[in-house]
Each structure stands twice: as structure tokens, then as C-alpha cells.
Amino acid sequence: MIEISIAGKVALFIAVPSTLLLFYWLLGRNEEEDDEFSSNDEIATSRQTVIEVKVPRSIVGPLIGRQGANIKKLQEESGARVNFKDESTLSRSSDDNRTVIIRGTSESAQKAELMIRKIIADMPAILTEEIQVPAVALGRIIGRGGENVRELSRISKAKIYIERTTEDHNKVGNRKVTITGSREQIDLAKNLIDEKIHEEEAFRAKKSVMEANREQRTSHRKDRTPEHDTHHISPAMLKDESWESTKAVMPEQKDYMEVYISAIEHPGHFWVQILSSEAMQLDRMTDEMNRFYSTDEAKLSYSISDISIGDMVAAPFESDNAWYRAKVIGIHEDKVDLYFVDFGDSEFVWRNQIRQLRPDFLSLKFQAVECKLANIKPTGENWSEAAIDFFEEITYCAQWKVLIAKTVTYESTASGMIPCLQLYDTNGDEDIDINEEMVSKKHGILDDLMTAGEEATASSLFEVPQIEA
Template sequence: MNIDLSLRSKVILSLGVPATCLLLYWLLRNRDEEDEQDEDQQRVTTSRQTVIEIKVPSKAVGPMIGRQGANIKKLQEQTGTRICFKDDSKHDPGADRTLVIRGSTAQAQEAELLVRRTISEIPKVLTEEIQVPIKALGRIIGRNGDSIRQITRSSNTRIYIDRARDEPRDITKQVSITGSQEQIDIAKSLIQEKVNEEEIFRAKAAVMAANREQRNKQVSRPVRHTDHVQAEKHSIDPDDISKSPSPQQHVISLATHVKEWPKQEYVEVYVSSVADPNHFWVQLISSNAIHLDELVQRMSSLYNTDHYKNMSDNQYNVGDFVAALYEQDNSWYRAQVMGIEGRQLDLYFVDFGDSGYTDVNNVRLLRDDFLVLPFQAVQCCLGEVKAKGEDWTEEAVNFFEDITYTAKWKVLMAKRIGTKSTQENEVIQIVQLIDTNSDVDIHIALELIKHGFAELA
């Protein structure tokens, strides 16, 4: 179909099309603006949230935050809220802190409930002060503070000890413990354990010191000589129970009757008794070890007879050499009387170096022929090292006993590097000890240094 338009129609048509487009553009633009307004209104609606502020006591702030914020993070994940403390750095450190909770009304209220419950369940923090003996502070604190840190961790408390110096050793020191009542009770019990350990150690140390003092005294007694004893052969007749001590002929000294140290560089020894690394006793491994076993058997055979069992002799003097019954194995051993307390005799066992109290009923005067064999306990001092501190600690003594196999009769190698004498002319051997029982030689002195018990002298 052919349509002819007049000039007027063409003009009208050309004007009408842009107007239509313009109208369409205006309608679409208004619609977009309405949509944008709807979205803005929706955003305004959804951005509305509840904000709750809670005052948290300063002592509850740490537990509320948790380690590296773990508690707050868990609470946020659980409730879908955002939780943080206001910056109160300019305020008093001991004042309450403000905790801010943001979220929907339901979420914020749930979080608030959980926060207040957490605060109410936090144990009340207390501070209690106790008194401990100053002499026990070293054990309570421990080497480099190890002991007090362990007590703090175990009880979950804070402990403060005033470490003022130059105070008498016989007074007490105040210790402050901060935590819940249950935590404080745990800390007090752990501290009391350390105090008890120190008291026990000091009691043992006092006994050892007294024994050392007695041993260092050069005590002599008469040796009663019997003509028919062949000393060189150590011959003893167990059946001759009619023998009795004869009058004094000569004097024997504890200091001079101990076995002499061999001339070779290294000798095999057993460590038989320990007071501390500066005072211990060894037995030299030689043919005399066999002779000592034989001697003990002969003494036991004699003193276990009815004749000697029924013998009673309470007239003992300090310095007497005696035979003493060790009831655990029913054997008799050589000893010297170092002290007398009623019916109890303080004995030093001359072949082993240890001491003990024994009732007079378990002691008999020693016959001359049992004194022929030199005493086997040789007093020694570990060379090249000294205690790390004023004196050897109980832990150091126990460690030394363990690594030297004390009284376990395991061989160590000993090298004499010197001697020293007491005021009573008793000679003490200064030695190196080496454990060669494993693939690698262990130097005992170096082990004490390695474990922090000793330092180079």
C-alpha cells in the first residue's frame, strides 16, 4: 500500500515521535527513582539494631575476654552479635569496664543474658596472706623461679613474695596469694609441702653434719691382743667362744687403719655411702672385698651363737670398736661408737661409711682378730666442682646418689687428683668419678654441672 503524506503530516509525525520517547523516558526514570527509594527505605529498616552496654567489674574483664579473646569470639558466634569493650584506657585501671553489645533486639538480649551469667559465675577473687619461714624460701622459689612458677600454674593463682635481703634466717616472710578461695587453698597446700620438705632436709643435713663431725675426730681405743691369733692369715675359730678381750697392748686409730689408696691412675670402686658430693665413701674393689665378705660371715657365725646372743655388756665408750647386728640380714658388721644416748648407740660402720642408731642389745665388743683387716670405707671428695649455692641441696644429693649407684654395688672408675686433711689428720681423697658402664663414659662432675647442681671450683 502506498501512503502519500502531505508536508503537514510529515511535520506532525516528526514532532510526535520525540515526544513519545520523551514521555516514555520520564515514566521509566520515575520508576527507577521509586525503586531506589524503596531500596533505601529497606536499608534503613534493616540497619536498625539494638545496642546494649554492660558494666563489667575490672576483675572479671580478663575471664570475659579469655585467652587471646577466645571467650568473646565464642559469644559472638553463638549469638550473632558484635561485642567489644569501650576504650577506657584513660580511666582508672581498677574501675569497671563498659562492654558494648550490638545486634538485633533478640540477639542482643540473648548476648546480654549470657554475659551477665558469665560475670555471676566468675569466682570471687580474694587475696590471702600467709607466713612462711625465710629458710624455706629457696625451696619455695626454686632454681630460677621454677618451683614458684609451677605452684602458680598448678593453682592458677598469682603469688607475690617480698624478697628483701639481709634478714635473720629464723623469722618468717609474708607471702600474698591472689585467686579464688579454692585456688588459694591449693596454693597454700603446695607451699606447705615445700616448707615440710625443707624441714625434713634440714633435719637430715643436721644429722649428716653431726656424723661428719664425729667421724673427723681421731678416736683411739686399745686393741686387745691374743697370742694365738695369726694376724697374717686372718685365722678365726668360730667355735672358740671362750675367747675374751685381753688387756690393752697397743692403740689403733680410725684415721690410720683405713685401707690405703692404690698407686695406679684409675681404680675400680663402689660408692657405699653419701652425705653429699664433698663427703662420700667408697670401697676399693680388690681381694680385700672377698676378705670382708669372709670376715662378715665369720663374725656372724660367732655372734649369732647362743653364748653371744645372751651376753649383755652395756659398758660402751665413745671410740669403742664393736660388732653390730643388722637385723634385715641377721649379719654382724664392724662399727665404731660415735655417741651414746641412753640405750641407743650412734654407730659409724667402718667398712661402708654409713651411720645409724642401734640398741645396746644388738651390739657386742669387737674381738682383736676382727680388727686385722683394714677398714674398707674410704672417705672421698668429688674434685673440680663445688655446690651451686651455699651448700648442696637435697635434690643435688639425691641426684649424686642416683648417678653413682650408691649402695647398689655397681662399679665406677675413680682417679685420685689430690688429698686434703682434717684438723685431726684424717686424710680425705679428692677424686674424679667416671661411669664406664655404658657406651659413652659419663663424668660425674660434669653431670652435676650439666643438671645445674654444681659449678667449676
């Protein structure tokens, strides 16, 4: 056995603990380095990747989706956050693209980028095409308050913009229609518009036949006394709910419409028929009434013994001897005072000429709408005979020539709210503003008594509607 000197023992005693201490220190150092490396890895993986992608403006809507549904789904599937970069007014007008900012881990950001680029690649090219449509078909294409054009846009998924002019009551020539969408969307929109044009052409053809077959009616305004004036309907009639529910009213629209002047008392009180499919239904119903009330069955089974004010009846009109719907507004010995609800004129008819109205003849709403000229009043206390004659002539009363009308405001009367109309005659080479013509010919004066509040109300009620869908 090797003997160790005292000095060696001392050296060994000192070296062993030192070696152990050095080993422990080195081991601790390695652990610290491992911890550092682990910490550095965590920092690297927590850093966000930011990617910017240019998106054509035409794709922005489909990318976002209704109420952001598409972009929410994209974020959920990718795990990245996706937002559009705010832009200035200058960049908005000068750049055809929007910038999408993608934030997330490298993997999630790249996944979101690939998804967006696929959406852009799969999206069909957005085109814009202009077509010309007949101005006469605008009303049918646009619809009341723009409801038709909005429906066409909804079905085709294309944006449809119809050119508006300051003379949209003029039905001559063509109007420009701009359609924006994919090739398929534009083609579908054009086909739908063509269908509306063909509907209007068919309607015009039927209208021509209708006007040719209609007999001109003779006004009976000069033979009536004030107490029998249809403007002064009895209080009992005004309280009659059936009268109020069936009374003809102007449609709730803000655009120009085509009308016939069917009867006149004076420029402050006249009746119009609105040119629509219901006007043609009226002609068909009138033909059926004439056939039926000429039969022996009608004479025997539909005679009337007791008549009351407010009754709906069938009666002949003196000027053409055709049968029409009428309401009893007065009873005078052997004659009955009748208001013809589809035309607005009145007449005294012998009791024995009146027949009960067959129930199915009440299915169609009354067609005569009570109106007055807007912002015009008589030059004197009352309308002169010359003014009434001129108005009757210039509006082709009961001659079934189309005028263009626009409701300016409403006026409260004893028989309810009646529309005040601006009328135009577009039958000649030049359009005639009938309201202005009445003033220029000294048959009326401008009514400047409308208050500022009434003018503001009329303006807000009858603004031209937006047509873009």
C-alpha cells in the first residue's frame, strides 16, 4: 500500500472539494444556458408576423361578407387577425386597391394570406356595361319608389344605376342604364330589364286598343247646382266606412306617373285615372257589365225598389248609354243623383234605370282619384267658365289622352286629403307645363299662401327617390 505523505494528504484534501465545486459550477452553468436557450425559443415563437395584401376594391365587399361574416370565418380558420388599413380620401380616390393587414404567427398569417389570395383568384372579373332603354319603360323598370330595380339587382347580384334627368316626365327617346357586376350577373340583369321592356310594350299595345275602344264622355259640370256638387258629399257618406275603404287614392310614390283626366269640376277639383293594369281591368269589367245588364235576367232579378244614400249600384251614363259602377249621393223624387266612382263625374238617372250591382263587380278598387292643381288658384273669387273650358281643353278631359302627373303635396278637404298635382302634356313636339300654362293664359294665378313649413313638408315628402340598387 502506497503511503501518502502528510503534504499529499493535505493536497488531496484540498483538491477533492475543489473538483467537486468546479463540477457543480459547470453543471449549473449548463442548466442556465439551457434555460436561456429555452427562454430565447419562447420569445421567438411569440413574435407576430405582419403581412400586407393588396385587394381590389371590387373584392372588398365579398371578402368582408354580410355584417363581416366572411372575414370572421377567415380569422377563425386561420387563427390570424385580419383588418383593412385605414385610408385617406386622396388614396381612396387614386388607388383601385385596399390594403389588408394580417397579424399572427408565421403559420397563421401565411395561411390567412393564402386564403385571401385564393378568394381574389376565384372571384370573377367585375365589369361595367352601359345599355340604352326606352324612356317610356322607365316607370316599369324602376317601380314604385324603386322597388322593381332593387328586385332586379337582388336577383342578378349586379348593381343597376339608371340615369336621371331634369325632364324624366318626358317619355321620348332612351335613357342610359349602367350595370356593374360579373359577366354572368350583367347578362342576367340585361335579360331581366328586357323582360320589363317587353311587359311595357305589351301594356302599351293594350292601352292603344283600350283608348280606341273607349267612348268620349261628356262633362255634366255645367248642369249641376252647388248643393248637388260631388265635392260636397253628405256627412253621412263621409262617416260611411265602406266609402272610405273603397275610395280611390293616389299611390304612395314620389315619381312621375301617367294619368287620364276623366272628369272636371274646375282646376281646383277634378278626377284622374292612373294608367295601370287596373285601368285595363276596368275596361274588361265594363264590357262584362254591359253584356250582363243588357240581359233579361238583369232586368228581372237586379231591379231596385228601395234606394238609400251610399248604395253602390249599376247605372247607364247618358252620353254613351254604357253601364258603370256608381254610388248614390242624393235622392230627388223620381231621379237619383249618382257619382260614377271610376270616372268622377255625376249625373241624375231615373230610378227605374238603376240596377243592383253584382257583388263580383266590386272586386276592383274605384279608379277615379280626386285631385287639384298644385299652387294655382282662380284669378277671382271663383274659377271662371273660360278658365274651366280652357283647363278641360288643355287636359283632354275624357278624351283618354295620357298626361304626366307628379304629386307635389296634399290638401285637406271635407272629403279627405286630396293630392295636388303638377301636370304635363307630352303628346306634342314640345312638353307643356299645364300649371304654368294656366297662369300664362291668365286663367289662374300662383298661390303664394303656402307657408314655409308646408313647403318644407312637401319637399321632404316628394323628393326624387334613389334609383341605384
